[in-house]
Amino acid sequence: MPSEPTRPAVYVDESANSGQNLLDPHQPVFTLAGVHLPDEVAAAIVDEVRAQLPRNIKEPKYTSMAGSTGGRKALTKAFSQLPEGSVRTYLVDKRFMVITKLVDVVMEPMAHRDGHNLYEGKENRGLADLLHMVGSVFGDADAYDQLLLTFVGWIRQKATTDELFAAVAALKASVGNEEFAEWLEMVEYCRPVADEVAADIAAGRQQDELDPAIPSLYCLATTFGATLGRFRLVHDDSKVVDRNSTRLHTVHLFPDPARPGQFMDPIMGDIEFADSKAHPQLQLADWAAGATRQWAQHLAVGGGDRFSQELESVARPWLIGGIWPPTSLD
Numbered sequence: 001m002p003s004e005p006t007r008p009a010v011y012v013d014e015s016a017n018s019g020q021n022l023l024d025p026h027q028p029v030f031t032l033a034g035v036h037l038p039d040e041v042a043a044a045i046v047d048e049v050r051a052q053l054p055r056n057i058k059e060p061k062y063t064s065m066a067g068s069t070g071g072r073k074a075l076t077k078a079f080s081q082l083p084e085g086s087v088r089t090y091l092v093d094k095r096f097m098v099i100t101k102l103v104d105v106v107m108e109p110m111a112h113r114d115g116h117n118l119y120e121g122k123e124n125r126g127l128a129d130l131l132h133m134v135g136s137v138f139g140d141a142d143a144y145d146q147l148l149l150t151f152v153g154w155i156r157q158k159a160t161t162d163e164l165f166a167a168v169a170a171l172k173a174s175v176g177n178e179e180f181a182e183w184l185e186m187v188e189y190c191r192p193v194a195d196e197v198a199a200d201i202a203a204g205r206q207q208d209e210l211d212p213a214i215p216s217l218y219c220l221a222t223t224f225g226a227t228l229g230r231f232r233l234v235h236d237d238s239k240v241v242d243r244n245s246t247r248l249h250t251v252h253l254f255p256d257p258a259r260p261g262q263f264m265d266p267i268m269g270d271i272e273f274a275d276s277k278a279h280p281q282l283q284l285a286d287w288a289a290g291a292t293r294q295w296a297q298h299l300a301v302g303g304g305d306r307f308s309q310e311l312e313s314v315a316r317p318w319l320i321g322g323i324w325p326p327t328s329l330d
Contacts, residue, residue, distance in 0.1 A: 024094070029093060035288065138175050161191075235273055
């Protein structure tokens with residue numbers, strides 16, 4: 001019998017994953033990058049970069065390279081050599097992800113019980129956008145920050161359900177516009193679901209709920225699968241991805257809430273783990289994830305330098321999606 005042809009490989013790495021601590025002020029943006037390149041092409045690009053760096057550097061990481069003029073020049077040259085379509089990235093504004101998870105975890109199940117599918121028409125995203133606007137613009141900024149902080153603490157079992165809804169009430173009281181305050185009353189209406197979710201979390205039935213790595217990897221993998229078919233997904237060592245590998249492999253067995261009557265798309269890839277030192281594609285994925293994160297962080301919180309801005313022309317074409325507040329990024 002003829003041997004099965006070797007499946008194409010996609011190499012994946014992430015940048016600035018603080019796990020469920022989505023409000024880490026030092027890491028406001030998470031990015032995930034996937035690289036699909038032949039071994040010889042990837043090796044040639046990485047070797048050329050290595051030749052421009054001091055010999056004592058064992059593995060050129062993005063963070064260290066981006067901190068020097070020579071490293072930036074080497075990165076810019078490497079990025080210019082990447083074939084179109086060989087890199088895809090997904091990014092997350094962690095602060096905004098908190099409010100999207102509040103909608104997903106607390107509000108969507110309650111709406112479902114009442115006969116409404118928030119996913120079918122992307123009402124879940126619209127609701128998150130609205131709550132973000134209400135909280136940060138029409139409400140007291142400190143009260144909104146406290147709600148986000150309390151929700152993260154609640155998911156991580158560091159805050160009680162009473163404390164969560166006290167934070168909701170405090171934000172609602174700070175909103176002068178009655179019409180917008182009614183949207184926060186919708187959150188209060190979902191208290192029965194919150195009690196059930198808290199019990200599930202305490203029993204260990206919901207893990208890594210806030211970690212951006214899993215939804216990001218699913219989106220990235222399904223995008224590659226749409227063009228490559230079955231492939232090997234080689235991820236840099238990751239405990240959270242390893243812990244959720246079964247969940248990712250079986251996602252196609254579950255109904256897709258956004259498409260009633262259909263199932264979730266399969267990720268089309270067997271997940272393997274490898275050391276980035278052994279695969280030049282993983283080193284390229286580290287650079288692509290780091291560059292996308294640096295550019296996106298400049299957009300999210302300001303600051304940065306000229307290089308952060310210049311990265312837009314490189315990073316934006318790689319982007320396949322993200323969890324991001326409504327901005328010019330859309």
